[in-house]
Amino acid sequence: MSRADLLLPLADDELLLGWRNSEWTGIAPFLEEDVAFSSIAQNEIGHARALYQLVADELGGTADELAFDRSPGEYRCAPLVQLRLPDWADTIARHYLYEVADTIRIESLKGSADAAIAGLAAKIDREEAYHRMHAEMWLERLLATEDSRARLRAALATIWPSALGLLDGELRDRFRERTRDLELDAGTVAVERGEQTGELEELWEEMTMVRRSAPAGAAW
Amino acid sequence: MDVYEVFRQERKGQAFQHAGSFRAPDQRFAEMYAREFYGRRGESVALWIVPRDAIQPIEEFVDELNRNYHRVDGYSLKEKLREARARVSS
DSSP states (O other), rough: OOHHHHHHHHHHHHHHHHHHHHHOOOOOOOOHHHHHHHHHHHHHHHHHHHHHHHHHHHSSSSSHHHHHHOOOGGGGOOHHHHOOOHHHHHHHHHHHHHHHHHHHHHHHHEEEEESSHHHHHHHHHHHHHHHHHHHHHHHHHHHSSSHHHHHHHHHHHHHHHHHTOOOHHHHHHHHHHTGGGGGOOTTOOOOOOOOOOSSSSHHHHHHHHHHSSSOOTOOO | OEEEEEEEEEEEEEEEEEEEEEEEESSSHHHHHHHHHHHHHHHHHHEEEEGGGGOOOOOOOOOTTOGGGGGGGOOOOHHHHHHHHHHHOO
């Protein structure tokens, strides 16, 4: 499998999720969490950058071109990361399920025969350890009271089909295995990559606006 | 939410200094936020996170009889230094 086929879906997931999470900057439940969650969003975009760079090394061009110069239809991100989720319970449900799926994906990339990919996966994994801890803490916190538990449960059930679409084949089986404690519906059909949510287009407009409006050859 | 006070050490062996404070739902969130606010930029080699409730403050210092010899401003050091210098040089 080419680097582009292997890494672009992952890089696009990280970029888009970073963007979606950054929408909480300034309006998170409290100030301390605002800073922490914004930082996680930044890290995800940082991971996307490093992954785009590996792909660019193979294809030619730059990480920026891959991140911003494709049309919305060319992005390979899963529907899960495209969703605009202005509710904190939905956001935590996505954050948690994404981190579990991402852990499985990164574990598999660490065993890649391409040393550059295995090396980057190991680096990302070390940073993701804090994201996982953060996601687990919030999950436990929201499961702790009756009202927040009901909201989180509803959110997990809503998010679950698109979360499944993050991984396929054997990795998806592992994902189901590792989320068994949450008692999510085992028969759920995944919303697969390539099935657009309609929310990507709007995000793409915003995400690429500055770059598209800059005169050709502008240097930053 | 509880308030936590954070002390940071800039280099190994140096004294810890008060860095600031924040609110967190519990001790684990406090650790997460402390790392984020006071450790992410490599500005600290160690942090102490202390619940503010664990701090015993003392804010009153009684000196009814004005015993200024207990205080640093009770002596005129200038005068004593001048005398000592004079003794040495003579």
